[in-house]
Amino acid sequence: MSTLERLAVLADGAKYDVSCASSGVNKQNKGGIGNSKSFGICHTWSADGRCVSLLKLLLTNYCIYNCHYCINRNQNDIPRASFTPREVADLTIQFYRRNYIEGLFLSSGIERSPNHTMERIYQVLDILRHEYHFYGYIHVKVIPGADPALVNKTGLLADRMSINIEQPTEQSLKLLAPQKTLPVLFAPMNQINNQMTQNASERKIFRHVQKFVPAGQSTQMIVGASKDSDLSIIKATETLYNRFQLKRVYYSAYVPVNEGPNLPALSTSPPLLREHRLYQADWLLRFYSFKADEIVNEQSPFLDTDFDPKISWALRNMQLFPLEINQASYEELLRIPGVGVTSAQRIILQRRLGNISYNHLKKMGVVLKRAKYFITCQGCYYGGIPAESALVRQALAPVAKPVQLCLF
Incomplete structure (x- = not known):
C-alpha cells in the first residue's frame, strides 16, 4: 500500500x-x-x-x-x-x-x-x-x-x-x-x-x-x-x-x-x-x-431515557423539596435540577450581599423551567402546581413529536 x-x-x-x-x-x-x-x-x-x-x-x-x-x-x-x-x-x-x-x-x-x-x-x-x-x-x-x-x-x-x-x-x-x-x-x-x-x-x-x-x-x-x-x-x-x-x-x-x-x-x-x-x-x-447508588440502584438499574439523571433523582426524592434558595447549602443547591456549578456559586456569593429574588435567578444562569418546581424564593413557590412527583413528572415530560398522517 x-x-x-x-x-x-x-x-x-x-x-x-x-x-x-x-x-x-x-x-x-x-x-x-x-x-x-x-x-x-x-x-x-x-x-x-x-x-x-x-x-x-x-x-x-x-x-x-x-x-x-x-x-x-x-x-x-x-x-x-x-x-x-x-x-x-x-x-x-x-x-x-x-x-x-x-x-x-x-x-x-x-x-x-x-x-x-x-x-x-x-x-x-x-x-x-x-x-x-x-x-x-x-x-x-x-x-x-x-x-x-x-x-x-x-x-x-x-x-x-x-x-x-x-x-x-x-x-x-x-x-x-x-x-x-x-x-x-x-x-x-x-x-x-x-x-x-x-x-x-x-x-x-x-x-x-x-x-x-x-x-x-x-x-x-x-x-x-x-x-x-x-x-x-x-x-x-x-x-x-x-x-x-x-x-x-x-x-x-x-x-x-x-x-x-x-x-x-x-x-x-x-x-x-x-x-x-x-x-x-x-x-x-x-x-x-453524587454517588453511584443515588443515580441508579438495584430497583432501577437503567437510566431514565425521558429525563436526565439529576431530574430523575429529584423526582424520586420529592420529600427533600422545595428548597429555599436563600437558605440551602452549596451541596443542596447542586442537587436542584436547573442549577449548575456556576449558578450555585453565584447564588452563594450573592447571598452575602442580600436575599435573592426569583427574578434574579435567571440572570445567574438558573434554568427556571426546571428549577421552579423544586425551589422557593423568599418563602414563595413559583411552580404553579403542587410539588408532587407525579405532577412534576408530567409537567417536565418531553413533548411528543408530531407524526405526519398518511392519507393513502
Missing part, C-alpha cells in the same frame, strides 16, 4: 476510540515547533468536548487478540496495514506544518506482543520530542501487559495516556474479550497513578524534574455491546475515579461491526441516547458529589 492508502485504513480503524480529548496541560515551546495549552490545543471542539484537530490513527491494525466487538479482531477479513514509528512521526510533522492538526492521538492493535507494540509507540514519541522537538499535545494508548519500564519512559514523553477497559465487569470481558482481564488492565492504570503522584511530590522539591503524564489518564467503556446495566457501568466508573484518579471516563455507543451470538445484530442502531445519559451521570459523579 501507498502511504495515503495506509493512512486511510489506519485512520478509519481508530474512529471507534472516543477517548481523545486534549486539555489540562501547558507545555512551553523551547525553540522547537508546536505548543500545548491547558484550555485545549485545537481550533474546534465537538459538541461533547472532544478535540477534533488531532491526527488520530493506529500504528497498526494487525492484532493478536480476538475481542468480539472490535473491527480489528484477528479473525476479521479486513485490509491490514502498519506504519513504522518514523512514518508516523513524519506524518505528524507534515500535517502540523500544513496547519491540519495541532497534536497526535496514537493507538494501536497489538502486533506480535504487548512489549513489541509499546516499544514502537515509544519510538514515535522519542522521534517527535527529541528529533523534531515537537512540543504539541500527544495522547497515546498504553498496551496492557507491556513492561512497566516501557510505560514509564513513554509517560515521560506523552501528555496523556489511556488504557481502555471497554467492559465494566470481568464476566463481560470473559464473554467478549477472553484474552483480557481486569487485573491486567488495572495494573498499568495503577502504575500511572502512582507515578503521577510521586512525580508531583518530586516537582515540589526539584523544579526541573521531568513531568510524567501531565494531562492525566483516561479510559473508555463500550455501551451496548454486552448486557451490562447502567448500574454496573456507573459503579465501575465511580471505582475508577476513586481508585486511579482518572481525568475522564469516556463512553462509546457500540456500533455493530461484527456478527456473533453474544453481540447485538448488525441492524441494531447504536444506543446514542443511553451514551448521552451516561455522560450526564458521569458529570454528576465528578462535579455534583
